[in-house]
Amino acid sequence: MNQKVLQTLEYDKIKAQLQDFLTTPTGRQEAYNLEPSTNSDVINQWLLETADAVLIDRLKGGIPLSKLSDITPHLKRLNINASLSATELSEISVVLRNTNTIANFFKQMTDETIGDSLVALPHQATELETLPEISRTIQEAIDITGHITDEASYELKQIRAKITGNEQSVKNKMQAYTRGKTAQYLSDPIVTIRSDRYVLPVKAEYRSQFGGVVHDQSQTGQTLYVEPQAVVEINNKLSELRVKEKAEEQRILQQISAELAPYAEQINQNVVILGHFDFVNAKARLASRFNAMQPTVNSENHVNLQQAWHPLLDRNSAVANDIVLGDAYKAIIITGPNTGGKTITIKTLGLLQLMAQSGLFITTKRPSTVGIFNEIFADIGDEQSIEQSLSTFSSHMANIVSMIDHVDDKTLIIFDELGAGTDPAEGAALAIAILDKMASLGAYVIATTHYPELKLYGYDRPETINGSMVFDVETLKPTYQFLIGVPGQSNALAIAKRLGFGSDVIGAATALTNEADQDLNHMIEDLVIQRDAVKQHDDELIEKLKATQKKADDLIEKEEKLEKSRARLILDAKNEANHIVAATKKQAEALISEIRKDRLNSGQQSGNLTEQELQAKKSQLDKLKQNNHLEKNKILQKAKQAKQLSQGDEIVVKSYGQQGTLIKQHSNGQWEVEMGILKMLVDEEDIIKTQATAKAQEKKRKQKQQKMIKTKTYGGSARATAKSSLDLRGVRYEAALSELDRYLDTAVLANLGTVEIIHGKGTGALRKGVTEFLRSDRRVKTFHFANANAGGDGATIAELA
Template sequence: MNKKILDTLEYGAVKAQLKPYLATEVGAKELDKLMPTADASLMKRWLAETADAAKVLRWEGGLTIPKLADVSEHMKRVNIDAALSGTELAQVGRVLFTTGQIRLFFENLVTDREDPMLALRPYYEQLVTMPDVTKKINVSIDGDGRVTDEASPELHRTRQSISSTENAIRQKMQDYTRGKSAQYLSDAIVTMRNDRYVIPVKAEYRSKFGGVVHDQSQTGQTLYVEPADVVDMNNRLRELIIRERHQEAQILEDLSAMLKPVASDVQNNADVLGHLDFVNAKARYAVALRATEPEVSDNKHVRLLQARHPLLDQTKAVANDIIIGEDYQAIIITGPNTGGKTITLKTLGLLQLMAQSGMFLPTNEHTTVGIFKEIFADIGDEQSIEQSLSTFSSHMVNIVDILDDIDQDSLVLFDELGAGTDPQEGAALAMAILDAVGETGAFSVATTHYPELKVYGFNRTDTINASMEFDIDTLKPTYRFLLGIPGRSNALEISKRLGLRTDIVDNAEGMANEDSQELNDMIADLVERRNAVLDQQVQLSNQILENRKLKNEYDQKLDKLETEQARTIEQAKNEANHIVADSKKKADRIIADLRKMQRDGVQVKENKLMDAKGELNAMEQKPSAANNRILKKAKQAKHETIEPGDTVLVNEYGQQGNVLRKLKNNQYEVQMGILKMVLSADEVTLQDAPANVTNTQNKQKVTKKRKENVSTNQAQNRMHASAKLDLRGKRYDAAMGELDRFIDQAMLNNLPSVEIIHGKGTGAIRKGVQEYLRSHRGVKSFNYTGPDQGATYAEFN
């Protein structure tokens, strides 16, 4: 993009507004280098990055990036084995720490929000975290670049020695300032000279302290003396300070050497953080402008909806729709001076530059922008005294240059085209220039005062008139852009309202061209009709909003009603389930009595007991989800896939069985334990494979199972049943009930034998187990197992 257009449209001022939102030096450098791009893919990628940053800003308040220095020069010095200073290492440490924080931030954000952040993902995934290096630098160097005591044990000991030595020196010196010797001092203070502790002694008492004189006052009456009994202590302190400096230098050198193998990663991290800071700044700037993401048209269709100039006060700027490219490629704007024509030109050009820089625009949603290789403008008075060029000549020089460079991918903005010369010639020249631009296929917008161009805009294809509205009542421009309506001349009306004599105005009207007057009347009628349409549009919009509000209220009430209905049904089903549960408890006690009768010799058929349990299970309410149409369809599809050899759940009894044969009318012969029965598809549910089996393995297993015989399937089912029951630690009644259920389940699954662990204890449970097995007609034999006879082994018929 040519530099002239950037200066003319004040592109640099927009970048200056964005700069305060940056936190890193790398981000500031990227902003300085920012230029609009004509590469469509790059432009769309930039806009997508800003869109992702805007989502982060909306969800989490934006990226938290601290002030980061540019560490590129630091890394260059590291690569040549130079040692960094404490301040430079602190800057590198902040980059490394921020790297870890930002990488973790994005990983958590992507997981929590379930948004892949596709535009920013390639950047944050480049961040290389270095926990060990980061910890070492940030523990050894504080934020101001000072080497900390934790940098090394030797440094810590040295600093402790320095502190204790300084305390001893101060204590000794204070003896001079507070004791009898204080009368020989010019001032009772301890000070420093040549990095050594001294006291100010009156010159005549120099001999009372001995030691070394390090300085004297300007009058010579005060000598700064290091007393003899602290000389050795000061010497010791100097040695410790020199040792400390050597140790600090060694630590800085070691840390710098540690950075050399990862210098390229550190540099890349800094660059990525700078770019993330830059897109974060663009998102924050968009919020400040109340800006939105524009859509990009590959056909260069520009539709700026309620566009505002970004450098104006956004609360006062008049918003306008500016549309070009789809139905017409040239706009002729007419209207009074100071009416907003020039600012409309600049708004169009500047917003297009911003969009091609990946920035959001101060417009309404669904705004569309094009992609132009170049934008040219002839705006303002560019007369040159040095080159002896008039205003007209300077404009012509600029227009000549523009015509030499434009093509079908250009946007051209002309302000007061043809001005500065004879009106008739200027109008003709303006129309010829617009024709030349149109022949190249370039888009153009021109402002003018010439009425001839209104006729040009009406007669030329792909060209439309527009104007800036002027309020005759207030004699002030409204700055509203009226597309499709040429501007009318208001000179006579304004003169009349300003008090010009009526006879003069009437005389002027008589001399005015009749065609010009008719054109003004036509324009006035168009404006009136347009305003009527706008009023009607506002009314319709308000009605739509009202209808939408009523619909939302209706939807909310309907949702609330459905929620309450579902809650009521669930509560009723829960209560019914409680009743069924109580009934089951009572029924279990009855069945236990029947079992006891059976053990006492009274014959009770097993199928009668199963029928009783089945009836009780059928009383339980199913979850409401079972009534869902989608689940019904899924269930039906499942029935259609039942094949011989499959394992199914017999819904009525709550027990598993094996499909022996597929019969007519969607019925199956199912074996459940020792029982065989004919059931319909609705009475059984196909059992899924275990959850830890993969889909492929599951399909292979089902296919294999269908090919095997029924006896093999029954053997597989027995694997799922427990062959051991542990009754230790249970009360007698509970143990007997659990034993009864265990034996039933074992027989239903055709287990050949089971083991019942009852322990020795008092022998009550062991005896109860033996009596139960002895009376059960399905038990073939049983005997104790284990060395302590703490378990019983039982075989079935």
């Protein structure tokens, strides 16, 4: 990628913001070296890493990296068998401790729900070498401040114990001189140190009172720093011990350095990996700062930015626009008033494309698609050069000439005010010629202009479309809204009229304008009016659809309540009938028993009823009993199923009023529930399913029944009943992908051209799994998220091959 476009589109300002979140020298260097890639595999890998880091940042607060020093020079010295200082070894120890922390961090996540959603980073964490033995050796010998501890060796501990004893002996003797009669000979009653020896500040005239050695004197010569004769021998012993201490410390450092040297390469690899984790951590936090989203990379360079805004603008005040290029058309000609937002719109396209090709999330409010361009050229702003004696027009032309030799069908070109700075007629003609040249080379172009001739160009040329920035003539203010498909109006006369020019001036100006220009403005005005009317009509239809859907949901709910009530009444009636039958049966059995006894006593049959007839009457009574088992009552069974809970259900914990996901049921009957980053045990009575989960499970049950019916019919019948949508909401991850696989088989056999997969938003794991499945499936030609009014990123539209 050429460096000029990175400067023109302010790419370096994005990189500078990454530095705010970096804590390691290697991470800072990786961010400094970051440039857009043109390799689709590399770009997708970078985006997957950023996605992992965003998820970790959201659920775990980020990868737990401490601030690290640059240990590269230390490792180079180890490679030449040099001995490191205690501070240098301490800095290496910090790196090893961080290595162990990060390795354990990723191991712990593999046992958690988040571990199933991470794709790229866990594998990189497995390449970390923790080196526990050498790490423990350094930590025992050197503390975090770079001080060699007493535990570094037995010899060092013994030496330091002797030093401490001798120092205490010297201090006791010296302190005795600062009290009593000898204190009068001192300038100050204190003990101090000169040349690593304990001394007293003695008045010069009393030098002979102490004997010993003079080590220093004050500037005036009034005070001598004397080591009394009584402590000379002890101080000599102290000096000998300190020499031994230094020698032992140096031996320890040499020994640890020698033990560490064989691992220099592994430690350097750890530094690189930790630096990369620091870098992706920074990318995730930059995405959070920008409120950015992960883009989808399209190898055919179909760019579709949904509600995109410039990342260097305040997202609360910036106007978001849809920018689409590369599918139905490869060139956009944008017209509109000055300060209307044309330049910021084309810069937004260029900068977001550069960010996406760098593995950064982009500032869009809805899921968006980016291309892969080998080169991006931008001719923006006033590039007049006094040193080269070039006018604004000349500098722009020189810039465009330098592009042409490098343009191909993988190039994105951004023109701002193409052909401006010269005679309007010649400038317009030259602009058209340049656009035709770029089109012949297969380039993708987005250009801004004021020339009315280019409005016709955008209408006439193939794979070219007009666009404009909407201007509110009533308020005389730009709206910064980008409108695709409609050229911009010339509002000069309307603005002049609203500013107070009389009808004579406006009329004269109108008479002098080209009639064709007036007709073009009227056409544009009519198009805008029609577009606004269609938009208003669409909004009204959307509202009506929402109202109708709400009424339908209410009716379904009322119908379900009515069915439950009806089923309950029938069940109560059957129970009552069973009570009556049971009582009658009991009476009949008593009567039969009495008749049988009388018959046996008399030896004759009672009346005309035989034993078989009596038993038949009893059987008829048994048949009167009503079946009130729950499994035979479909309505109540359905109600019971609605209360059943299963792993993966989206639920609401009533006592907290918070939504969560069921992880698993424990032996005590409680459920483990995940609510955001929290996990807790909750009683089953405190849990209710969300309405969406209940509906999804009911829909899945019906689909399963329908599928069982379909399997019993012929292929032609299956094709006739194949549906154009598949609802996976509430279905577990593995089961959902299996069901999607079967559904695509059915859809292909049914010759369906386009299908809809509804996966919901939730945590995003199912949506991501569906996206990955569709991307690698040969049955799928293309796919994209549904429109905002049709589910947005909660549903994916797939075109089948």
